[in-house]
Amino acid sequence: MKWLYSIVVLAGVPVMEGSAKDAYTGDVDFLLREFEARAGGLMAVKKIDWQAVSQEYRAAARETQTDVEHLKLVARLVGELRDGHAGIIKSTVKWPDESLGRRYTGPRVSLLAVRDRVLVRGAFKDAAAAGLHAGQEVLRMDGLPARQWLDERVRVMQERGQGFSTPQMALYMASHWGLADWAGTQIDFEIRDADGQVREIARVRNGGPNYAAIGPLFAPEDLQYVGRQAYGRTPEGLGYLHLRDVPANLPIQLQEMLAKIGDVPGMILDMRANGGGGCDHAAVFAKFLAKGQSWRGYTAAYDDGYTGPLVVIVDAGVRSAGETVAGMFKEDGRAYMIGESATAGMSSQKQEITTPSGWFTVRFSVASNMGRFNEGRGIEGIGVVPHETVLPDAKDLLEEKDTLIARAVQLLQQGFPEGVVAYPAKR
Known part of the structure; x- marks a missing residue:
């Protein structure tokens, strides 16, 4: 689920240096004000310190030098909403092509964070053949403690504009979609087997969209x-x-x-x-x-x-x-x-706004659906x-x-x- 990669590219819009600077700061200031005015209630539910966010992004906008930097900053700002539905739905600025002709894919593994442990939730096809199996404890990934690796993936995904409405959603997404990257890239697992043996298994990402969650792995047979x-x-x-x-x-x-x-x-x-x-x-x-x-x-x-x-x-x-x-x-x-x-x-209920520059249209949540749920608090952010x-x-x-x-x-x-x-x- 590469949400930011779904941005609709309309055209590059060259601007003069002065007007570009004004556009960068103007767009960010507009979004900060509109997000707070329209989604302030949800920010309170999610305990977002919007004053701190505003200070950070206004300063960053003043330092922005290029249209692509501006796109990335706006995407990161959208991620600050902690909103699973939020995203840039139209952009006149093209996101840099990082694919180099490669497909975005996963390692055929999904993970599960249980308290302070990370387990293999599922391993499929060549990942299973390599020795990965549901229930193994994952100790480290790419040299980092497994939980730290997942937390870092959450941060990276948010910076690319992907919002997570709750902490449990963020961790779940990182444990599935977060394992994906460009085909041919390697991911290293250090796992502990049921017998206590610790070993390392390297996986090269390959195949199709095998990082999406599928739900129950061990459902009743013959469905x-x-x-x-x-x-x-x-x-x-x-x-x-x-x-x-x-x-x-x-x-x-x-x-x-x-x-x-x-x-x-x-x-x-x-x-x-x-x-x-x-x-x-x-x-x-x-x-x-x-x-x-x-x-x-x-x-x-x-x-x-x-x-x-x-x-x-x-x-x-x-x-x-x-x-x-x-x-x-x-x-x-x-x-x-x-x-x-x-x-x-x-x-949630959602709205769309377009920045003053006209470069970006953003969709985001403004109120929860089913407001009677959770004793009148609704669902969004909970x-x-x-x-x-x-x-x-x-x-x-x-x-x-x-x-x-x-x-x-x-x-x-x-x-x-x-x-x-x-x-x-x-x-």
């Missing part, structure tokens, strides 16, 4: 697919759904998948790595009610839906509409939610917080077992904590 969604049953006979995105026809997809799953005593709705989209949320909720049943403003008017106990699984890869879909089941008492963290916290935090276990990963699915199964078999889920589910 079927409708669009990007997967469905089936667990070995225990429970229903399982993994929603990878939120397309407009999601209610229809759910109707088909639930019908094929059939009658089950419990259902797992796995939302991990859901990248969002857009759909009729009430129609989605209705698929988990009986025909004619009304619950907290939702009504299943046409079809009979699933009415049994429901566990929703989330992680920091759940973004935007994925958060509002997952969150409504928790907030409106329909499901018990577990997750390795809160969701990404990037669900995320949807699960009822129960369940951290992936290194031993489970080594054995190719999904800790969160195992916990969901246990909850559905033994029952939810008393008084947490209001909906009267039918087994």
